[in-house]
Amino acid sequence: MPSSFRRPVLTAIAALSALTLLPSPAFASPSSSAVVTRAALDPSLVAGRGASVAFSEQEAERAKTSGTVIGPDRTAYTLPAEASGRSAVRLTPGQYVEFTLPKAANAITVRYSIPDSATGGGLTAPLTVKAGGTTRTMTLTSQYSWLYNQYPFTNDPGADLLHPDWWITECACVPAQTTPAPVISKPFRPAHFYDEQRLLLGRTVAAGEKVRLTASSAVPWTVIDLLDSEQVGLPYVNLIAANVLAFGADPTGRRDSAPAFDKAIAFAKKARLKVYVPPGVFQVNRHIMVDDVTIEGAGNWYTIIKGREVALPTPAPDGSVHTGVGFYGKDAADGGSRNVHLSGFAIQGDVRERIDTDQVNGVGGAMSDSTIKGLHIQHTKVGLWFDGPMSNTRVEGNIIVDQIADGLNFHTGVTNSVARNNFIRNSGDDALAMWAEKTTNAGNTFDRNTVQTPVLANGVAIYGGRDITVSNNLIADPVREGSALHAGSRFGAEPFTGTLRFTGNTTVRAGTLELNWNIGLGAIWIYALDRSIDAAIEVTGDHYLDSTYNAIMMVSEWSVKDLYSIPDAHFKDVRIDGTGTSVLSARVAGGASFENVDARNVGAVGVNNCGSFGFTPAGSEFTVTDRGGNDGWLAPWMLPNTITCDDRPPVVAPPAPSPW
Structure with missing residues (x-):
């Protein structure tokens, strides 16, 4: 931070x-x-x-x-x-x-x-x-x-x-x-x-x-x-497939099965078959490279692919000093992989420390026109880290727990891809992230995912990109230096363009104390650090429950507060039940409109409007526009840009959330 x-x-x-x-x-x-x-x-x-x-x-x-x-x-x-x-x-x-x-x-x-x-x-x-x-x-x-x-x-x-x-x-x-x-x-x-x-x-x-x-x-x-x-059902069986047992895989986990996986994949591609991994524990201590192949397990309770983290004798070209179990598409520089379909197994890593250069993720590389479904991923660095350019990938119905870093990251040039119906708990960094570093992300969606207890950073984080949608997610209990929903022009990301949509999400007990600033973050916070955020930001139908500090934060860093702004944000049909401080904390130039935003159990003044801290005679540099129907927090005297700046109001405990 x-x-x-x-x-x-x-x-x-x-x-x-x-x-x-x-x-x-x-x-x-x-x-x-x-x-x-x-x-x-x-x-x-x-x-x-x-x-x-x-x-x-x-x-x-x-x-x-x-x-x-x-x-x-x-x-x-x-x-x-x-x-x-x-x-x-x-x-x-x-x-x-x-x-x-x-x-x-x-x-x-x-x-x-x-x-x-x-x-x-x-x-x-x-x-x-x-x-x-x-x-x-x-x-x-x-x-x-x-x-x-x-x-x-x-x-x-x-x-x-x-x-x-x-x-x-x-x-x-x-x-x-x-x-x-x-x-x-x-x-x-x-x-x-x-x-x-x-x-x-x-x-x-x-x-x-x-x-x-x-x-x-x-x-x-x-x-x-x-x-x-x-209630776990019976194991899935595929008799018309390249069974890894036929190529020497050991279901007891005693011997290394990585060569058997390679052979089964090669045979399946030639014979136009799927690869089947039956019940068992299979030891794999390195990446399994996948391209134009389908790999099915018997179900993630039954088929477990488990590996040790292995120190490399010399660092790899990508900077890795370890390898470990993971299914990887080809590097995007080499054309990436296509038509990869992984389902029905668990990946259990052995990652106990965070080394950012290490490629020790459960799923990685570039995979276009691909699906990742029904996996259980635990103890890797990142559950799924995709390095694009790549497109049209679906990540659905997975359980991702106990990661040292992110749960999933669409990184660099990922387009028209979806992460839907995934459950992520105890990530060591952003649970779900899109990071448009060097090449923009576009047309991606995070939909109907559950995120619980991200230990560091955010539940859902969007760093740059074009026409991004975050919809119908449930995010609970972020712990520190982040919050539930976040959009930030930071980490060298490409600009936001088009429309950034947050719609139908629910957050609960969100908004942490940002240690360096020593202020509380919003359940949703939008942050202009590297540049202004000029894209249209549309927040519709979200529910922010029991927010530790404020529900909504628009913010910039003190050192660039006079350079960047967030001018085009719109909130509609939002419900806010309980804030420790305010509904809106504005600490940046720009403005936002509000329509049918209802709030109750607000701990402090509804709007904490500091703008960019110029405290000008004309009012705050942040303009609040009332489009009607806003109940419980927005008074006429606050409009359009009354300075109501109270950096750190006392936190007031709201009651537990209840039916609206």
Whole structure:
């Protein structure tokens, strides 16, 4: 993030502590009943938005427990803040949390946290799972969680500052320029606490039966965030295909199966067949190159393609110093790949640190006229990172969890492509991003996806491009240095042109404290950093629920505030239920129109209009246009450009969201 606005600031502790006052969502009382939520909300509040998934989500804090409910709390670098709904259950050895199944299920997913080892690198611990009359053991690990320090982070809890020449909010200083040097507590900024495990129960457990999770004595505490339960069908079988077993693949995972995959793909292309990967765990420790091929698994619960991260003897031409499991199209410079279709398997990586030059993503390269469906991707750097130019690719119905960086990124010249009905949880950077670096993106859509708990940055982020649509998504609980919906002229992206549309999205508990600025971000925030945003911005039908600070933010960086503007934004048919501060925070020149924007439970003045901080006699440099039908926040005296600038008003806790 860029340097701080040069304004008086509150201390970080005071600003963060205000977040603990915000309430938890609906269903605050723990219960032994089968309470099903979506993003920790009553599903009726988000009907028709987000991904349609096979599992039922149940929050631990609403279940029966002998442990302790932690949270709600939105303070970054804490376990509650990174939990779904900002609350979870802490168990000591022998304590349990017990869920009542809402539907029959034969498979569960547990989202949890256990401590790191003293020197970093993680611990493991058993978790006893009693489901109906069945008792199983799940092995938990913290080897893929617990990052520390400044970007790009470290696994070492005792590390000194990675960037002592950066501004740090905690001391309101640049440590390298400070005498005496400030004492920075260690571990510094711990984060990325959670991981998840899946377990096939071996039998169907009836609706109304109990699933009890009991903590072991191997670790001092276990935090349970939630349980997903589902009924997994029988494995898919394709007998008329190039079966990787026939080419030497090992379904036990003991031997490297990468050569067998290569042979099966080569044979299938010649014979005009699909490639089939049956149930099993297949060890693959490098990229599988794909072009003009269809690869089908038996289902992502049954077919698991798993690999170790491998250090390269010398860096690759792209700068990678590691390789690992992943399915990659050809490089765009070599023409890219076409007609690639991947479905029905899991990709499990072994990425434990963030190295931005590494190509250790679940799916990568350039793939045009392609589909990626029904994958489960975990523990890679980015779930799917596409480097264009490429076009006409569909990414649908995937589950992407526990990434070190993004969930999915359409990067550089991706056109006419769609990511739809995907579920992304616990990404280490933007969950869904389009980044038009060097070559513009155009005609792309992010539609009906669910994003939960992105630990860093945003739920959905658009960096430049032409005619982009973000529609019908559900985004919950961004943790720090970002928010739910974002459009930014930054990171060297090409300009926004045409129309940028946000329509029918719902955000909940969004808007984090931006550490460098020491101000709260909006649930949707539009940021002019590298240039003005001159494209038409149309926001229609969005719902912003329980926003930690403001619902809508239009902003520029202090150093360029007199250079760039956001002149052409339009908000229509928007509902805002609960803001910690304002409905609109304008900190840039330009203007926006509002029509049928209804708000309730607003914590401060409806409009925080600072413009570009010129405080001119003519009023703010940002113009607010009232097109009628705006209720609960926009008073006539605020129009068109009254200065109502209050940089950091007190945060007021709104009530939990409820039906409109």
